[in-house]
Amino acid sequence: MRSNDECLGESLPSRRPGIRNQQHQPCLPARPIVPRVGAKVVTSPKRFTRETQRDNHLNIARMRRDSCSLPLLAWQCRIQNQQLARDRWHSRTRELNFHAITHQIPTWPPAIFEHRAIGFIHRPPGPCVQLITRRSLLKTLAGGALIAGALGSYAFAVEPRFRLAVSRYRVTTARLKGLKSAGGGPLRVAVLADFHACEPWMPMSRINHIVATTNAMKPDLTVLLGDYVAGLKRFRSAIVPMRQWSSALADLEAPLGVHAILGNHDWWVDGPIVREHLERVGIPVLENRAIQLGLPSGKRLWLAGLGDQLAIPLGRGRFRGVDDLAGTMEQIKDEHNPVIMLAHEPDIFPKMPSRVDLTLSGHTHGGQVRLPLMGPPIVPSRYGQRYAHGHVSEDNGQMIVSGGLGCSMLPVRFGVPPEIVMIEMG
Numbered sequence: 001m002r003s004n005d006e007c008l009g010e011s012l013p014s015r016r017p018g019i020r021n022q023q024h025q026p027c028l029p030a031r032p033i034v035p036r037v038g039a040k041v042v043t044s045p046k047r048f049t050r051e052t053q054r055d056n057h058l059n060i061a062r063m064r065r066d067s068c069s070l071p072l073l074a075w076q077c078r079i080q081n082q083q084l085a086r087d088r089w090h091s092r093t094r095e096l097n098f099h100a101i102t103h104q105i106p107t108w109p110p111a112i113f114e115h116r117a118i119g120f121i122h123r124p125p126g127p128c129v130q131l132i133t134r135r136s137l138l139k140t141l142a143g144g145a146l147i148a149g150a151l152g153s154y155a156f157a158v159e160p161r162f163r164l165a166v167s168r169y170r171v172t173t174a175r176l177k178g179l180k181s182a183g184g185g186p187l188r189v190a191v192l193a194d195f196h197a198c199e200p201w202m203p204m205s206r207i208n209h210i211v212a213t214t215n216a217m218k219p220d221l222t223v224l225l226g227d228y229v230a231g232l233k234r235f236r237s238a239i240v241p242m243r244q245w246s247s248a249l250a251d252l253e254a255p256l257g258v259h260a261i262l263g264n265h266d267w268w269v270d271g272p273i274v275r276e277h278l279e280r281v282g283i284p285v286l287e288n289r290a291i292q293l294g295l296p297s298g299k300r301l302w303l304a305g306l307g308d309q310l311a312i313p314l315g316r317g318r319f320r321g322v323d324d325l326a327g328t329m330e331q332i333k334d335e336h337n338p339v340i341m342l343a344h345e346p347d348i349f350p351k352m353p354s355r356v357d358l359t360l361s362g363h364t365h366g367g368q369v370r371l372p373l374m375g376p377p378i379v380p381s382r383y384g385q386r387y388a389h390g391h392v393s394e395d396n397g398q399m400i401v402s403g404g405l406g407c408s409m410l411p412v413r414f415g416v417p418p419e420i421v422m423i424e425m426g
């Protein structure tokens with residue numbers, strides 16, 4: 001039996017260059033591979049064109065598809081009678097390099113182009129491995145760009161502007177047990193946080209829709225957790241005047257009333273003015289204040305509101321709060337009636353006394369962007385993802401953090417749709 005090396009020197013007649021040579025045709029169907037050696041084609045300088053290269057590509061592709069075999073090819077190229085180094089020649093004996101080789105050969109000056117098919121390597125049974133070509137790579141990249149574009153459009157144009165979720169929670173503690181609504185069911189509290197009213201992300205039409213959706217769920221009590229004003233300095237076409245959004249909030253209905261606190265953005269615009277607009281439409285603002293609500297069943301419930309913890313910017317990322325937790329707790333005169341605390345930023349939670357049965361917070365927007373497996377990469381909290389969103393239960397009590405309704409910093413939301421929180425307690 002002859003070795004491959006012996007056969008490389010043979011020269012066979014050929015009408016066409018490349019692997020269309022008759023010597024190769026029997027190898028196209030899949031079958032146990034016996035190395036076939038000796039095919040050699042010498043391309044005349046005049047006949048080596050780009051079309052030749054394309055034909056060779058087609059043949060290789062067909063063989064790969066039909067036979068599931070890897071043609072093991074050896075290539076040799078002479079340009080202006082200068083042979084490439086032998087080691088380089090050997091490094092190109094893989095079908096993988098075929099594409100690169102033929103594209104490196106210039107059509108001018110004339111090239112003497114030889115190739116020898118020295119056999120086929122039979123692949124084991126199983127799916128054919130699709131080798132990555134430039135075209136498939138470009139297709140993959142184009143597909144990736146399309147998906148990224150679609151997700152980006154969704155995050156910027158759809159989720160923050162058009163989606164509205166209702167997140168429901170059920171909370172029970174020893175003191176909350178037995179709280180009943182007028183209909184005899186568990187007490188239901190609606191929570192609305194972080195409107196950030198501005199055009200086009202939170203226009204009046206959307207605020208009215210949120211108010212109507214909340215009223216349709218017939219809560220016993222509705223609380224507003226601050227940040228009513230715009231949180232975007234760029235990416236907005238206009239702000240919604242305070243007079244307008246406060247009038248829309250005046251339409252909220254609940255037997256135990258609608259109560260509010262202020263957020264950091266309200267303070268950064270003008271805390272006292274925001275407070276004035278809420279109180280003008282009959283929504284009390286609980287700022288370091290606790291009030292008692294009488295339930296139809298005769299039970300009583302403490303509702304407390306904390307001043308904002310980031311109210312006054314001091315520069316370099318530092319703030320002074322107007323929160324007075326101790327002063328607020330002093331107003332709670334008994335030990336047996338349940339306490340609900342409204343605190344715009346959830347970072348106060350580790351300091352919350354166990355006398356508070358449930359803390360309600362907003363501010364984080366759930367990070368605004370929540371990635372699969374990873375969660376929100378950016379959360380405006382010194383505790384990172386610990387208080388980013390949802391129901392938190394720790395030794396001192398329970399907290400629910402709303403994902404909010406609007407956007408701040410960037411008009412983007414992904415995986416954290418704007419939400420109305422509905423809590424059943426009792």
Ligand SMILES: [Zn+2]
Pocket residue numbers: 227263264265344362363364
């Ligand atoms: Zn905030």
